Amino acid sequence: MDLTIQNPRPRPDRGATTRLLVIDDDPAMVRFVELFLEPEGFQVIGALSGAEGIEQARLRSPDAVLLDLILPDMEGWEVLRALKARPETSGVPVVVVSARTGPEDRMRSLDLGADDLVAKPFDIRELQARIASAVSRVRQQALQTEAEKITTLRRVVASVSHEVNNPLAAILMCAEALERKHPDDPDVVKKSRTIQSNVLRIRDILKKLERIRAVVSKPYVAGERILEIDDVEEEP
Structure with missing residues (x-):
């Protein structure tokens, strides 16, 4: 040839x-x-x-x-x-x-x-078609696997959210009650607001995880990687 x-x-x-x-x-x-x-x-x-x-x-x-x-x-x-x-x-x-x-x-x-x-x-055109077909199959399999992982993750998060939201609500109510009982104590008010803010933040993270569409594995520390939320659905 x-x-x-x-x-x-x-x-x-x-x-x-x-x-x-x-x-x-x-x-x-x-x-x-x-x-x-x-x-x-x-x-x-x-x-x-x-x-x-x-x-x-x-x-x-x-x-x-x-x-x-x-x-x-x-x-x-x-x-x-x-x-x-x-x-x-x-x-x-x-x-x-x-x-x-x-x-x-x-x-x-x-x-x-x-x-x-x-x-x-x-024939170079046949070779190109064979390569493109192989790449396409692998990419489709990867997308399907990723979709299955995301679906599983969202189900796990929904279950965790159900279990976590009740104690979070109790913590929030206690913090608000503490603030109402000591409205003139700036230290109590400050700590109560900190508790409330972090409880709401946890709730927000759980909501985002329930709407997750993609995750990306990124380097975290030596020898370890961390999963980072890459994309979430818009909240209705």
């Missing part, structure tokens, strides 16, 4: 939408994919060995991986196994490309977690 391209199409002025890691020991193949897919909204990252591909996947967080089975330092299946074993790359869709596309090769690739297998030589 001649991979020489004399006049590649000009790249449109738009941002890349899909970060694609190409793990192939042939620089011409990487360049071929880059020249044809970058104008279609792909950001292509090349890796010429299995070890480099695994490291690039860890560092660059690709949306998809295009993986050749024949590599200079290890078999592509070893790379696939390593990618699926790491939490940070296990969910990345992998499309295997190889001249080895017999039933056993296909079965082994799929058993190890590949999303698709394309035979070399391939």
Whole structure:
């Protein structure tokens, strides 16, 4: 297959939408994919060995991986196994490309977690469609999983709110009663207002959690992450 391209199409002025890691020991193949897919909204990252591909996947967080089975330092299946074993790359869709596309090769690739297998030589438009389909499936699965998590979280929060609101109401009533009993004591009034303010704040947080639509995991302290409310429904 001649991979020489004399006049590649000009790249449109738009941002890349899909970060694609190409793990192939042939620089011409990487360049071929880059020249044809970058104008279609792909950001292509090349890796010429299995070890480099695994490291690039860890560092660059690709949306998809295009993986050749024949590599200079290890078999592509070893790379696939390593990618699926790491939490940070296990969910990345992998499309295997190889001249080895017999039933056993296909079965082994799929058993190890590949999303698709394309035979070399391939049609670049078919390859683009296969990658887009794999990315779309993974994104849809992620959205569904996220929606299920949010639904579960909202149910838990609703249950907690029901249990917490009664003691909060009692605390609020006691603080108000204390203020009414000692209206001329500034220290009592100040502390009562502080209690009331914090009770109302807790109620507001619970209401927001009941309307939550998305959460984001962000770094908190060394080795720990915290879930932060990213989006809530507008209060009716």
